[in-house]
Amino acid sequence: MNFYNQVCTALLTNEFTDDKSFAEMRDAFDQMWSNFTGQYLRLYREIHIDENGEIKEETDATKRLLKGTLRLEWFNPRAVRSHKWIHEIDDDSYTIENMRAPKRKALTELFDWMFQRLDQEFKDGIYFYCWSRDCDQCESDNIYRFKHWLEAAEWIQSFYDGLEGPGHVEPTSFKHYITFQQEFRDRRAEQYNY
Numbered sequence: 001m002n003f004y005n006q007v008c009t010a011l012l013t014n015e016f017t018d019d020k021s022f023a024e025m026r027d028a029f030d031q032m033w034s035n036f037t038g039q040y041l042r043l044y045r046e047i048h049i050d051e052n053g054e055i056k057e058e059t060d061a062t063k064r065l066l067k068g069t070l071r072l073e074w075f076n077p078r079a080v081r082s083h084k085w086i087h088e089i090d091d092d093s094y095t096i097e098n099m100r101a102p103k104r105k106a107l108t109e110l111f112d113w114m115f116q117r118l119d120q121e122f123k124d125g126i127y128f129y130c131w132s133r134d135c136d137q138c139e140s141d142n143i144y145r146f147k148h149w150l151e152a153a154e155w156i157q158s159f160y161d162g163l164e165g166p167g168h169v170e171p172t173s174f175k176h177y178i179t180f181q182q183e184f185r186d187r188r189a190e191q192y193n194y
Contacts (some may be wrong), residue, residue, distance in 0.1 A: 003117075004138055006110055007032070011078040013086055032078075039074045040066075045178060055175050067115050077110045126152045127177045130159055132167030137187035143172060143180045 012028050020028065043066050048056050056062070076096045084094055096104060126149060131141040131186070145153040156169050 003113065007114065009111055010107060011075075011082055011084070013082040033148075036074060037118060038116065039070060040122075040180070043073075049179060053179055055179060056125075070115065071111055075107075075114070079107050090177050121147065122174060125174065125177075127172045127174060128156065128168045128169050129172040129176065129180075130153060130167065132159075132163055132165065133187075134164040137165075137191075139183075139185040139187065141183055143177050144175060 008029060012025065012032060029064070047062050047069075048058060050056055051125060066085050080094065080096055083089070084091075085101060096107065112118075122145075124147075126146040127143060128146070129141065129143050131139070133139045142153060144152075146155065159167070159169055
């Protein structure tokens with residue numbers, strides 16, 4: 001069974017996805033993966049960024065903490081909900097520990113696979129910082145992550161094609177991405193005090 005099917009079976013099988021079409025399941029998978037990514041980033045920031053906004057070095061201990069917390073808070077509840085629905089278990093006290101050993105082993109392997117895949121996406125990601133000012137004198141900036149250079153090049157081209165005023169794009173790093181705080185400034189409103 002491929003990665004997509006394993007994840008859908010283990011995490012997305014429930015009363016809400018029982019009669020969905022392939023396209024709807026794909027959307028549910030994309031939404032679930034986006035949620036997983038968001039939780040990874042939230043926990044990464046909590047663990048690796050100190051009170052001064054500086055990034056602490058990633059160690060084996062911090063990676064284990066990130067992985068363990070993500071498993072307990074995000075993965076296990078979804079896996080238990082799907083398992084209970086598939087097997088028609090109506091017991092609120094049922095946990096992952098109540099599952100048979102081969103099922104727990106398969107879920108552990110699936111989570112390890114998911115974590116490794118996402119962690120590698122962030123480590124191998126291509127990051128670009130952009131800043132622009134539109135014709136109404138509104139300034140904003142952002143950082144985008146891309147999986148490959150073609151995707152980045154297409155986005156950069158569309159960014160420059162859509163500019164209404166000055167703007168620029170520059171490569172940046174994962175460290176900048178993880179600590180980035182977006183800014184927005186309306187210079188026209190400041191000028192006229194509204």
